[in-house]
Amino acid sequence: MRTSSATVATSSDGEGSVRTRSQTQRRKRIVQAAAALASRGGVEAMQMRTVAERAGVALGTLYRYFPSKMDLVVAVVGEEIDLLESSIERRPPGAATPEGRAVDVLMRATRGLMREPELADALIRSLIMAEVQTPFGDRMAGLLLRVSGEGLSFEQASEEQRDLAGSLAGVWVHELLEMLRGRRTYDQIQRRIETAASRLLADL
Template identity: 40%
Template sequence: MPLTERQEQRRRRILDASTRLAVRGGFDAVQMREVAETSGVALGTLYRYFPSKIHLLVATMEDQLGLLHLALRERPPAATAPSERVAETLLRAFRALQREPQLADAMVRALIFADRSVGAEVATVSRLTRTIIVDAMGPRAAAPGEGRLAAVRVIEHTWHAALVSWLSGRSTVAQVTQDIRTACGLLDT
């Protein structure tokens, strides 16, 4: 059932509060009581929208991906080859996450900690990530067949793994960049 305008505004305030808290202090700073106070809703109301901190942070990631998708539509990648367009898009997103590492860490940790109860929300994040990748390929790219869709899934998985590796200090920015470009090269085959 779709949300009313008032419910959508409340949800928006909650997501904005979650984002602000995560930007300031990462995963640990996003406490449900603090989110409720910051967004001006009762704690019980917050739990009706998001049953757990993990649900909330996965929804925050979905929200951030939605903003990326909007930015992609407003300012599409300049490259012409689909692989280069996708790499440009994901690297643009990576640079944005570098500017907000606490937020990136909070969202990625939520994805890692998500159990089956958050399955639908995680699936939505995954679907949106794949949509961004396919849209980034550009209007001249052939409709993605089974091989291309497999490449898109590999790019999505590489993107998430590269973020985890970078956030945990196991990969440098240069390595993440190389991994993303290498994975995007699958679109050329």
């Protein structure tokens, strides 16, 4: 029986048990090893034994840090989202309208994922299949709210605003999946995202 803890290794490392520096670094090494392997042959190449070996850690230890492979995948995805967030902070979307900025963010993320199709495919699918509760959807929705409103945070937003941002994120994931399996071109995604955004975000 897989238990799949809800622990997620994002940058927000707020609660739970104390964690020493060496433990944090060890965790980091593991995630890096995993990401490196996954960016080659996808999740298939990211075998637990191999990850443990590359990270210089016993298999049991790997499982102490990440109770299931999915938890590890989630951690890798978390890092990718961190990257996207900092990229957006560095160079915020410049479009004039809220919808335009949201589309900017989504298409930038799309291009990022397209650069490593193996990794992207594996990660997106794994996440969808995951029983783990991932902060993925909310993080994406929050990101959209932040760029489309004026720095609106996920918590401050009204219920309807959150619904709509969440729906747009859902549409995006759906389109990504279609792309990853060769049923969408980049341009088609852009068109559909624009269409959906213009309707879903019409009036913040």
